[in-house]
Amino acid sequence: MTPQSLEVNAERPRWDDHELLLSENRPLGPHHLLRFEAPTLASRFRPGQFLNLNVPGHVLRRPLAVLRQEGDDLELVITPFGPGTRDLVNLPPGTRLRALAPLGNGFPAPEEDVALVSGGAGVAALLMTAAAALKSGRRVHVFHGAPGDEDVELIKASYGELGLEVEYYSEDGSYGRAGLPTAGLERLLADGVAVGVYSVGPYGLMRAAALLALEYDRPAYVSLDVHMACGVGACLSCAVLTKSGQKHACVDGPVFAAEEVVW
């Protein structure tokens, strides 16, 4: 590598194509939790990194955040959305898949207490950060939003396993508090609580959380989910406009500091 390289940064992970064996596939409301045995990937993921998973019968892989890794096992949360994710959640245990991994930069380690603002399967990208924050003695505030009560099981199987209390917001008021999880974040920030803000979910949610954090002068990070093909910096699909020019979510992200992103 030439030192002035524009293309590859030495910090980027040495990814490869790894085999994964699907050991468990269980529904969590509308989501699915897929557990894999992936011995060659044991302990390879930093919080917020992702893998690019093949789907039998499909031309492109699917980029997915890693919810959890324990020894040889790793877990993903998949929400059926299009043909690829619908096929993924129907795979039986015993299926062998392949994944390019580990990919992406991941979240910086929390240096203070944290506020997590999530929506849907965005939980998956945040859980390892939550665990790391707890391990280093930080307080973790969790605000999660969904259209209704459909994420309750997902919350129990993720934040709940870490013993975290979740302030759950439903847009239709059917569970927890009515409204958006940014209401909880705003209350926390307005109370002057010093937290780093981490948000993963729909773009509108991340944008709102990021802008609130900037308004209260708190550090904030988001994980931008942009359509990508290769996942490794070659196809240039996943363009993200930042204040220092155009970047690519797969290799420059998916995690970006809120103040870097042109919202």
Added chain:
Amino acid sequence: MNRLEVEFLGVKFPNPIVTASGTFNFGREYAHLYPLAKLGAITTKGVSPRPITGAPTPRITETPMGMLNAIGLENKGVDAYVADELPWLKEQGARVIVNVFGDEPAHFAAVATKVSPYADLIEVNLSCPNVHGGNLPFAHDPQAAAVVLRAVKDATDRPVLAKLSPNGPILPVAAALEEAGVDGFSLINTLLGMRMDLDRKRPVLGNRQGGLSGPAIKPVAVRLVYELFRNTDLPILGMGGVTTGEDALELALAGARLVAVGTATFADPYAPLRIAAEVDRLLAGRGETWLDWVGAAHTPN
């Protein structure tokens, strides 16, 4: 014996499987997986005179057995690549096909001159469907294509391939390019297509339309390579949906002397090497060489 070895316009390739433009960037992303010199060649991402930021996102979407892309030819501009990526790529010992483009003939020529020291072959992108300010690509107009080709030929001492579009008339354009002195052809570029988002009731891609690639287009590629081979003596670099050794051999039968792998590499970064190994096994079982297959579908029964 190396049954895959093939000479193409004076350049010796250890195997006929090369990467397709825009699917391998400049190789650096994959260099930790295997020596890039093991590939037949690398065709670079398209290089323009000045940096281009590209199309709005989403830039890709999957389709049945294929994908649509509208990257919009994002690239850092020729000076950045000549300063860094191309010298590095040559140091890897890889054979390099540099894909060049511009808005007008002089721009193509300027890029070709600058990249020539690092290029084994120049591929002139006359046919990207995603740019050109709403104008038709040069490859749709035989005379416009010939003017570009002449400018590039005057600007480089390297052999020049013209990349042809399946969205316009191939044979008249190829004839005009041959007249203008082109050294060989590469085809096919992607097929124009569109996919709708049912929630937004709008096209999925930020650019609205994009180029279809992947296994879905392979039969189109085989047909067009076959048609062109019947009408030219110049060598052909064939591509379109190649995912297996069998696919590569189909294109060889149709007339492709080299075969590019593109979309398959997104899903499997080892695909070009795997496909070359599959071709080698298939040929070994028959005691034949790659060259035995090139254009063999055209020989009398």
